[in-house]
Amino acid sequence: MNATPDIACGRLSALELSQNFADAHPALTAPQAALEADRCLYCFDAPCMEACPTSIDIPKFIKAIATGNLAGSARTILESNILGGSCARVCPTEILCEQACVHNSLEAGKPVRIGALQRFATDWQMDHGGQPFTRAPLTGRRVAVVGAGPAGLACAHRLAMHGHDVVLFDRHAQPGGLNSYGVAAYKLADDFAQREVAFLMEIGGIAFQGGVTVGRDVTVSALGAEYDAVFLATGLAGVRALGLAGETLDGVMDAVSFIETVRSNDKKDVPVGRRVVVIGGGNTAVDAAVQARRLGADEVTLVYRRGGEHMSATSVEREWAQTNGVTVRLWAAPQRLLAEDGALTGIAFARGRAGADGRVVYDPEDSFTLAADMVLKAIGQVFLPAHAEGEHIAVEGGRIVVDGQYRTSMPGVYAGGDCIVGEDLTVAAVRDGRDAAEAIDKALRAGDGPGRGVEQENG
Amino acid sequence: MADLRTVFAGISSPNPFWLASAPPTDKEYNVRRAFQAGWGGVVWKTLGEDPPVVNVSSRYGALAYEGRRMAGLNNIELISDRPLATNIAEIKSVKRDFPDRALVVSLMVPCREDSWKSILPIVEETGADGIELNFGCPHGMSERNMGAAVGQVPEYVEMVTRWCKQYTRMPVIVKLTPNITNILAPARAALAGGADAVSLINTIQSVIGVDLDAMAPMPVVGGQGTHGGYCGPAVKPIALRMIGDIARDPELSALPISGIGGISNWRDAAEFLAMGSTTLQVCTAAMHYGFRIVEDMIDGLSSWMDGKNYAGIGDVTGRAIPRYVHWNDLNLKFRTLARIDQDACIKCGLCHIACEDTSHQAIARLRDGEARRYEVIDEECVGCNLCAHVCPVDGCITMEPQPVDGVQTWRDHPNNPSRVTA
Known part of the structure; x- marks a missing residue:
């Protein structure tokens, strides 16, 4: 006989669900923004600016808010980071700009609320100003951008600005990448990811083709032949497995898929377990755990194999999970998935501690069991080499190798975002996309563009 | 009372x-x-x-x-x-x-x-x-x-x-x-x-x-x-x-x-x-x-x-x-120098940019690895106080009076064409 775990949709009322998935951090009002902007000291050589992967001129945009120049403020943000709106919402500012704010030296934990101010200015632009940039004279060049996440979008926008035409491919039906499918819904509420993409595309010259998986539907070589350059921003499309027996049981799924389901469906149609265990210590784990709670799971436990200080989720994220009723358990490694009559019932963990050499040591004899109807795996995402299979694209340590100009080993093919080495942050992906676009533009203008090339085109 | x-x-x-x-x-x-x-x-x-x-x-x-x-x-x-x-x-x-x-x-x-x-x-x-x-x-x-x-x-x-x-x-x-x-x-x-x-x-x-x-x-x-x-x-x-x-x-x-x-x-x-x-x-x-x-x-x-x-x-x-005197009664030999309390400094750089752009280029902007450091260049400092005024931290930049060797006012200064001679 086959029992089934207690996984169900609609654990909460429609009203509760809409409240739970509304904006987690409401926007600043105009008076709040004015007060907060006035706190900024307008530092010279500002540490916050240096801490931002996209190097937004933060004092400048905040000063512009203070003076009421919201168009100028937004432009300052967006010329460095065209996804400034989503970065304002999803950036772990507590380890980036806001950690560097000099106000922390005056009073710990009281930086200027840079992220909230950035949201205020970019929201204003999207609500009032529309797309602030225009395209340079058209070059007639065409670039294929593979992956419509933050890196791909940033690259596409910058290329379009420089007068190139872009075709943006993605395996999903909608553009946006992780912003559309991979982060918690309450971080980008009110369909922000799609609204931002629409705003970005207003520049023109960017065509989106969804449902195309590179490596399966089209090869990089084929794109290279058709386009003047290719930018790969495929992200980390694979997920790590636990390597335990029973991973195919109903109720065991990867957190990335769970979040994608949450993001792609009406919340009342998303199934969630009564008791959920999330394994992992990153933002995906936190986003999955909190959303499981907010869908109505009774008990959600996030289990991480090492200490809190080792989690890649920031302390702010961890506290967010805890204030949302997620129990956080540290120093525990998954040992065994438990099932009765073919149905998931729980998961056993071995307790661990830091060994003398710093490596964590688990004691298989010292274990505990958590009852679970659903186990969500969030132990890391990996680059899917299938995207580059059969191509002359060097991959090392599971990431595409690029040089300082974001060039892969394959001529005319560039890469950026999570699929190359670096911090796996939205804002870092935006920087990659932007800077790769600059590199591509420079190369195309220098005439050493691959594919159809300058001579070929002129000839 | x-x-x-x-x-x-x-x-x-x-x-x-x-x-x-x-x-x-x-x-x-x-x-x-x-x-x-x-x-x-x-x-x-x-x-x-x-x-x-x-x-x-x-x-x-x-x-x-x-x-x-x-x-x-x-x-x-x-x-x-x-x-x-x-x-x-x-x-x-x-x-x-x-x-x-x-x-x-x-x-x-x-x-x-x-x-x-x-x-x-x-x-x-x-x-x-x-x-x-x-x-x-x-x-x-x-x-x-x-x-x-x-x-x-x-x-x-x-x-x-x-x-x-x-x-x-x-x-x-x-x-x-x-x-x-x-x-x-x-x-x-x-x-x-x-x-x-x-x-x-x-x-x-x-x-x-x-x-x-x-x-x-x-x-x-x-x-x-x-x-x-x-x-x-x-x-x-x-x-x-x-x-x-x-x-x-x-x-x-x-x-x-x-x-x-x-x-x-x-x-x-x-x-x-x-x-x-x-x-x-x-x-x-x-x-x-x-x-x-x-x-x-x-x-x-x-x-x-x-x-x-x-x-x-x-x-x-x-x-x-x-x-409360007239300007001409002030001692031109008096000199004061800016002093930055490095422990109190929050590294905002405002003293540097104010001095660099608008005064006497007397505050150096240094990097000690990642860490910012601002230091007064005594030889360039005229003691104008601007840095102390722009500094957002009370008491971080103070003005330190230097030893004074006598008194000379404009009235008796050699550059004064109408100085009073004894």
Whole structure:
């Protein structure tokens, strides 16, 4: 006989669900923004600016808010980071700009609320100003951008600005990448990811083709032949497995898929377990755990194999999970998935501690069991080499190798975002996309563009 | 405990804090609340002849600076717009109930002897302690040849003061306008006319700002604006200078001064006293926060005086005047250098960029690995203090006086073509 775990949709009322998935951090009002902007000291050589992967001129945009120049403020943000709106919402500012704010030296934990101010200015632009940039004279060049996440979008926008035409491919039906499918819904509420993409595309010259998986539907070589350059921003499309027996049981799924389901469906149609265990210590784990709670799971436990200080989720994220009723358990490694009559019932963990050499040591004899109807795996995402299979694209340590100009080993093919080495942050992906676009533009203008090339085109 | 009682031009008050002649002192209701809050005195809002003036709607404009409201305030209100008899009855009532407080009545009537002669007995009958002649209002009334129109002509100041001294036994305080080139001229005229004291400054002619949508100066009255009188914290430096100039003038040094101009707290008050004031008049700070501010003014001034062993207000009045000199008396050999407390520094870089762009390139911007560090280059530092002023952390940048080798002023400096040679 086959029992089934207690996984169900609609654990909460429609009203509760809409409240739970509304904006987690409401926007600043105009008076709040004015007060907060006035706190900024307008530092010279500002540490916050240096801490931002996209190097937004933060004092400048905040000063512009203070003076009421919201168009100028937004432009300052967006010329460095065209996804400034989503970065304002999803950036772990507590380890980036806001950690560097000099106000922390005056009073710990009281930086200027840079992220909230950035949201205020970019929201204003999207609500009032529309797309602030225009395209340079058209070059007639065409670039294929593979992956419509933050890196791909940033690259596409910058290329379009420089007068190139872009075709943006993605395996999903909608553009946006992780912003559309991979982060918690309450971080980008009110369909922000799609609204931002629409705003970005207003520049023109960017065509989106969804449902195309590179490596399966089209090869990089084929794109290279058709386009003047290719930018790969495929992200980390694979997920790590636990390597335990029973991973195919109903109720065991990867957190990335769970979040994608949450993001792609009406919340009342998303199934969630009564008791959920999330394994992992990153933002995906936190986003999955909190959303499981907010869908109505009774008990959600996030289990991480090492200490809190080792989690890649920031302390702010961890506290967010805890204030949302997620129990956080540290120093525990998954040992065994438990099932009765073919149905998931729980998961056993071995307790661990830091060994003398710093490596964590688990004691298989010292274990505990958590009852679970659903186990969500969030132990890391990996680059899917299938995207580059059969191509002359060097991959090392599971990431595409690029040089300082974001060039892969394959001529005319560039890469950026999570699929190359670096911090796996939205804002870092935006920087990659932007800077790769600059590199591509420079190369195309220098005439050493691959594919159809300058001579070929002129000839 | 310091004794804050003052006797000013023969008028006693339990503390030096008076409310200036202005909207807060326009009515019995307000003045009673002020006295209940602890104010030592009030100068009742200026009375004029009947029929009363008519005021406009929309009367104030304010200067906000980086989020702080009312750093400066301007007004286009005129004198009291209530019938004379109403004011007189209320003054009498308040004075009867608060005999220990100073109640001075501000007056402004046309520049004719009979106008002054007829209003003075009416005021005197209220039991008021004194009168203050409003020679300062710089808007509206001055277009009718009153207020600043009188204060700007020393001969008129002297003439009206003399009439008042002639027709009343009450002490006469002459309120001076700052809208002149040399404050000493009207002060001397007041003294010559027999004034018992002067009060200053009245408001400064100002356009506070322009409404960029209405394209009219603010405050906008039916689509138009006019200049007004400026006051509040922003005018304090102007007031201190004018008060100090009178206090150090040998001919005027005996003339009591009621200091006015942006006094917002006990520290401002102490500074006004040190520059020669005996009483202090406040308006904008009270209009911003209400009468309760006087509590900390009294308390703070008293504590500070205790700490300095000043027993009474008289020990503070004019205390800085011996050291208020002309530029030519300053020692050119004195040198002070900026010092940055590296532990207090929050690495904002403001000292560096201010010095680098606008001064003497005397603060180096260094990197110690990731860490920022700003250091004073002593050889380039002229001790201008700009860095200390822009630094957002109190006490982080201090100015360190260097050993001084003698005294050399411009008067005897070799570069001075008209130096005095022995």
